[in-house]
Amino acid sequence: MAVQTVASTTNSTVDLGPAAALSCRECGHRVPLGPVFACEECFGPLEIAYDFSAYDTEKLRASIEAGPANIWRYAPLLPVPADVAGKPNLNPGWTKLVKADNLAAELGVTGGLFVKDDSGNPTHSFKDRVVAQALEAARAFGFTTLSCSSTGNLAGAVGAAAARAGFRSCVFIPHDLEQGKVVMAAVYGGELVGIEGNYDDVNRFCSELIGDPAGEGWGFVNVNLRPYYAEGSKTLAYEICEQLGWRLPDQLVVPIASGSQLTKIDKGLQELIKLGLVEDRPYKIFGAQAEGCSPVSTAYKAGHDVVRPQKPDTIAKSLAIGNPADGPYVLDIARRTGGAVEDVTDAEIVDAIKLLARTEGIFAETAGGVTVGVTRKLIESGALDPAKTTVVLNTGDGLKTLDAVAGTGLTATIRPNLDSFRKAGLA
């Protein structure tokens, strides 16, 4: 019912650039662009269908290279109006692709190892990329409130984007979150509503609100704006290839929460191939999970096509989705490209965070520990070829998950004199 109510606001004159329609990933049924997310025929997920037919490869490449140092250099490939760069938003993206030679040496990678470091985004996670798309859709559909359910990174990204764009924001979180996360979400001045219940209760309430008149005018970035929102992850694929000199990497290691990011990175790579911006050659996508929330890697290893839900118990909270909506698509992509899905323990996550920090000076959040840890494990098992170009994603910032490395501290304590210094063996 929620779907149909909102679908009635669909407007065929909406200008979201090359976005032509919404198309069901399962049955292909097409509907006009609107704030809907599930197919009215089969309840499959809707995603954006584009019209890229008018593009000339070399003109497109030149326009991208002359574009701004943020995701809007790819505006012609995103569901946003052509003048998006002039609208108030956080201008995320064009984060560093760090050539990680020290880490490569430790892991025995000889073919070139890169870290795509999305901690450089405005609110220090990849969520700024997806929220920026949802914001443009919200503008196009005339919403005045930006909303989401969140336990962390997304809350800050929505609060910040809404503040800058002049939207009201109303973010829903479990009422008993850590104080640090609450402060980060509250500082932007929007409504921050604690729900007496767990994250599942928060999600269920948000779905109820969308179907109610009280939710009219509300754009939930990860619910009724999800088809637009999700496309933001394509920009990771675009940037990686452009930063490699318009070249596909051989191997990518991508974290899995809902699985949406991995599927959209694959979609982005396929688009670059079809547009002629990169040479069409094989690439492998590897998915990374925490052992304490590994529904997709469990299914992968068992050879299953369906993903059995799990109850999360891991320090990698930003990846702790026990019932990942895009899990089956992730399995398909990992198998089709010759990749794999692997998981690491919480202890391995902490080790990997420290490994990345001490080799490259990058302080990753726990999700970055998951991808680096899985990369190491995949090299050891032989699944990942160390002689090939490999890109590992870090999607967030260690400052947001300090507790994970709280055991790290002083290596020595001395009195303020040289004698004490020498006795500590530091000279």
Next chain:
Amino acid sequence: MAVQTVASTTNSTVDLGPAAALSCRECGHRVPLGPVFACEECFGPLEIAYDFSAYDTEKLRASIEAGPANIWRYAPLLPVPADVAGKPNLNPGWTKLVKADNLAAELGVTGGLFVKDDSGNPTHSFKDRVVAQALEAARAFGFTTLSCSSTGNLAGAVGAAAARAGFRSCVFIPHDLEQGKVVMAAVYGGELVGIEGNYDDVNRFCSELIGDPAGEGWGFVNVNLRPYYAEGSKTLAYEICEQLGWRLPDQLVVPIASGSQLTKIDKGLQELIKLGLVEDRPYKIFGAQAEGCSPVSTAYKAGHDVVRPQKPDTIAKSLAIGNPADGPYVLDIARRTGGAVEDVTDAEIVDAIKLLARTEGIFAETAGGVTVGVTRKLIESGALDPAKTTVVLNTGDGLKTLDAVAGTGLTATIRPNLDSFRKAGLA
């Protein structure tokens, strides 16, 4: 003695690009490039003297514009070798200059208000800019350990830069710092030494260590490498002008800790004028302090040329230097350019952090609250002209000073149903 010991390692074949010599800011005495920081004649501070004579304005502009999206686009104007961009470092800079129209509307600024947001640097403060210069000097002088005294931002910046560059690092901090800051400094894997004493004790010990054989091979970024280190702040001036379309802003609001950053921003602007990269017209530089550590604004308001030390007591800990080395130079620049120095209370700092967050989606550390708060105060007093182009610096990230806004929290708590939602007045 420390100075002379280290000066003996000076090498005239050192390649630090356009850096020609060290020159005393007080008496003009010149010495060859080396790890020295105080004049042997008058104990005045040494700074870099450049040879820019061979530069053609338009060729230089073109080379900068074609350069990388980091500080190394300005390598021809910095004390670094020409091939610096290929060496392992954190590649900081080229952070966003955000056109802050919402904040401008709140403050009544009509001439264009911009926030230079250095929270986008790799370790989320402007310190990455200065440490990157010190690192190149350390390489040039053959040091193998990178070191500093710090209470926060600098510790992380040095630890991260050393990790990436393959240097040993040894950072000295007071032993009783907050656990969060300790974790952030320790995660990069270098030596992190707690000193039983306060920050003054840490500083005094570091000076002692430099003069001792135990400190041989150690580059203290903010002591014996300080002349190189300090030049990193010039890149803020370069970026602001280039991002404004090679134009000087009319007014800049800059935080004051030691005062080094403000003096180097002025130096950078003067260089751009002399090189013909911007039109020579007046600009005003305003200095911003916290009332709880306001030695420079106190001297400014009293009409003094000397700065009387204070004992800091403010939440703006990154600016809490009670005896700022460059205080007299700051007074001179503020007066010469027609600017001013002003201070704000801790409560005004917190208000300003929240104001910036809710208007522009930028979560600043306390130092950013100081500059935004001072900007507001200067407009109210008429010292700052709201009809002119104004750039306000945010030099750090709110995630590092969460305590300052710890009172911020949930705006409502509800049960997960629509009835409870309506009763809370959120519909």
